Amino acid sequence: xxxxxxxxxxxxxxxxxxxxxxxxxxxxxxxxxxxxxxxxxxxxxxxxxxxxxxxxxxxxxxxxxxxxxxxxxxxxxxxxxxxxxxxxxxxxxxxxxxxxxxxxxxxxxxxxxxxxxxxxxxxxxxxxxxxxxxxx
Numbered sequence: 001x002x003x004x005x006x007x008x009x010x011x012x013x014x015x016x017x018x019x020x021x022x023x024x025x026x027x028x029x030x031x032x033x034x035x036x037x038x039x040x041x042x043x044x045x046x047x048x049x050x051x052x053x054x055x056x057x058x059x060x061x062x063x064x065x066x067x068x069x070x071x072x073x074x075x076x077x078x079x080x081x082x083x084x085x086x087x088x089x090x091x092x093x094x095x096x097x098x099x100x101x102x103x104x105x106x107x108x109x110x111x112x113x114x115x116x117x118x119x120x121x122x123x124x125x126x127x128x129x130x131x132x133x134x135x136x
Contacts, residue, residue: 107131 003009013034015026023041040056110130119127 003011010031011033012029012031015028015030016034016038017024017026022044023038040053040060043053043056110127114127
């Protein structure tokens with residue numbers, strides 16, 4: 001699981017209950033990892049054609065067989081990637097903070113020169129666009 005390798009990641013899932021007629025969504029979000037995927041069940045609820053449901057089940061069986069091998073490989077890659085990210089995290093965070101500080105300084109300088117009591121609606125609109133352009 002990604003949250004095992006990266007502290008900022010948290011998993012949530014939609015609570016559901018399996019019934020004899022299919023899946024029942026409970027409209028509750030719970031912290032943690034679901035015990036399975038219900039994509040095919042949701043496709044049935046959406047009344048997709050039976051041919052699509054049958055094909056999805058076939059694909060799911062193939063994927064389930066190869067999942068264990070892939071998850072072991074992915075876990076190894078995540079461990080390696082996590083180590084590489086941690087070594088560069090401080091430099092990256094510092095660069096981001098410097099960029100944010102510079103952006104805030106530019107916006108503060110822009111605001112300092114404005115007399116808000118005399119600002120027309122058009123000027124206010126233009127000012128908002130300047131902020132939006134700097135944000136992107």
